[in-house]
Amino acid sequence: MFEAPYLLFLGDAPDGLAAKMAQGIYDWRPEAAVGQLRMDGCNADMGITDMTIQEAVDAGVKTLVVGVVNRGGIISDAWISVLVEALEAGLDVASGLHNLLRDVPALVEAAEKSGQTLHDVRIPSVQYPIASGKKRTGKRCLAVGTDCSVGKMYTTLAIDREMKKQGLKSTFRATGQCGILIEGDGVPLDAVIADFMAGAVEYLTPDNSPDHWDLIEGQGSLYHASYSGVTMALIHGGQPDALILCHEPTRERMRGLPDYTLPSLEQLRDTALPLAQWVNPECKVVGVSVNTQHMSEDEALAYLKGIEEKMGIPAIDPFRQGASRLVEALSCL
Amino acid sequence: MFEAPYLLFLGDAPDGLAAKMAQGIYDWRPEAAVGQLRMDGCNADMGITDMTIQEAVDAGVKTLVVGVVNRGGIISDAWISVLVEALEAGLDVASGLHNLLRDVPALVEAAEKSGQTLHDVRIPSVQYPIASGKKRTGKRCLAVGTDCSVGKMYTTLAIDREMKKQGLKSTFRATGQCGILIEGDGVPLDAVIADFMAGAVEYLTPDNSPDHWDLIEGQGSLYHASYSGVTMALIHGGQPDALILCHEPTRERMRGLPDYTLPSLEQLRDTALPLAQWVNPECKVVGVSVNTQHMSEDEALAYLKGIEEKMGIPAIDPFRQGASRLVEALSCL
Secondary structure (H helix, E strand, O other), X not given: OOOOOEEEEEEOOOOHHHHHHHHHHHHHOHHHEEEEEEOOOOOOOXXXXXXXXXXXXXXXXXXXXXXXXXXXXXXXXXHHHHHHHHHHOOOEEEXXXXXXXXXXXXXXXXXXXXXXXXXXXXXXXXXXXXXXXXXXXXXXXXXXXXXXXXXXXXXXXXXXXXXXXOOOEEEEEOOOHHHHHHHOOOOOHXXXXXXXXXXXXXXXXXXXXXXXXXEEOOOOOXXXXXXXXXXXXXXXXXXXXXEEEEEOOOOOOEOOEOOOOOOOHHHHHHHHHHHHHHHOOOOEEEEEEEOOOOOOHHHHHHHHHHHHHHHOOOEEOHHHHOOHHXXXXXXXX | OOOOOEEEEEEOOOOHHHHHHHHHHHHHOHHHEEEEEEOOOOOOOOOOOEOOHHHHHHOOOOEEEEOOOOHHHOOOHHHHHHHHHHHHOOOEEEEOOOOOHHHOHHHHHHHHHHOOOEEEOOOOOOOOOOOOOXXXXXXXXXXEEOOOOOOHHHHHHHHHHHXXXXXOXXXXXXXXXXXXXXXXXXXXXXXXXXXXXXXXXHHHOOOOOOOEEEEEOOOOOOOOOOOHHHHHHHHHHHOOOEEXXXXXXXXXXXXXXXXXXXXXXXXXXXXXXXXXXXXXXXXXXXXXXXXXXXXOHHHHHHHHHHHHHHHOOOEEOHHHHOOHHHHHXXXXX
């Protein structure tokens, strides 16, 4: 979709959190992030080389990636002049912001003049097909969660990293804007037209060699009243051979839905697995990935042990422990 | 969304099937269909008064509804001149075609000049919200199917008609273009952006008086690999108090998916009900609606009796028997 290596644009990020997308790219694709560009007043820092646009071009950068959330939902004039300079210098510009690059006339004009491309990764750039439901070659693993934002992307990225480390064949398949910025490719599933959701997932995870794993980033939750339809499309379009259940045990209410508590991991398993088996009878739930950031090490380990005993499958926190036990479980399929 | 009464435009329909949308409107809203307009070569006939545009205006018609499928996906020049005449005479024009009225410059120009509106009902005209999952007042019934095109729209329309006949409060809530053309309002759910699907269904079925029934037209099927996400959004956005299971017993393969057989009614019940109860713990499966058009009367009645015995709920074909037993079952909730 867009080319590495990247210059990470941190703009005037007031703090590190505002540059969360740049951090994600740096954490998961450090080899692609050759430099950062920080404007006056920027309080975020990836700890990589500060570069001007020209230095980035000289270093072989292909794409400036907007790695910062804009304040007030506006792409400020201060940003625009930097982005125009990047386009004029021969860089593409990629962004996952709600406010689209293509809606800023100065950027459209600069891109046209320079022949460079604006990549708004929140918006589909492809006419996806209707899903066919046909069996594809290769293996697929999908992360499903008890809620939104419980670590599904982190989990699939960690599995991908571990598989590559072990010399196994795998591809992280991004379905949200952060994942797409990290991978440089993917499907912004939340923004796809309803009829084409499952087809977009099929498009994202085509036939592959029999020993290759597509590691599909999940979205939403079957139990999240706002987004469950997106999750359903991932399950039927992804035709997973393996499901990983993701959970955040200290969360008391569904994200954005104060009237709802979270389902249990057992409920999630018993709901997701039959739905997945309808399109792939061989599908199995192979493991549990728990975000234990709000627990002490002891609490976390005890919690994970309890899950393993109850459910009979590996339960890990990939941030604390890495994903090797999930890779081991997947390798048995 | 658009105003009755209607002039049904049958164009140059080669046969009755091509005018299926006009037939649907006439079948379900005969009081709104005051006349038909047939061009040279039209072989469809609703059996209502043939009218010129001027006669329709004089009869109080507000909207010309395109009730015919266009050949080859093109809105022909012959049609365009009639539609322009309608706009100039003060009628709005509504269409459920894939090819949009708004993409025909002559129609856009005529609409602008006359101040009339082009209604492309396949395309959302509203910015729908993200679903909140909050409980609403009033009652809701959703039709869910073992497959696409098994009679979900017909079933909810038949229940609506029977409820109105009995003096009960009800509204048919259309979620597809045929239903929207019949009702004059609704949400074209297949065309909604993924993130807003469940919110669109909440928008369609707002708070209402406690004894009012929203009868929500279903879409797709939880078991249809291409469209299951849309169905999921209907279940979580609709928060149904009642589900009606819809089925076509002679169909051997899922529509458009030759690799898939249909699930049983029991499978559908056991999958759909827990998902619905997550957002509405009181939800019940109240009945089964079977499209028995490919069975003899004896076969049909025996089949329905068998379903009732197995499942312990009313099983009817609304086309053969009307929907009174489903209304009775709903009235007990």
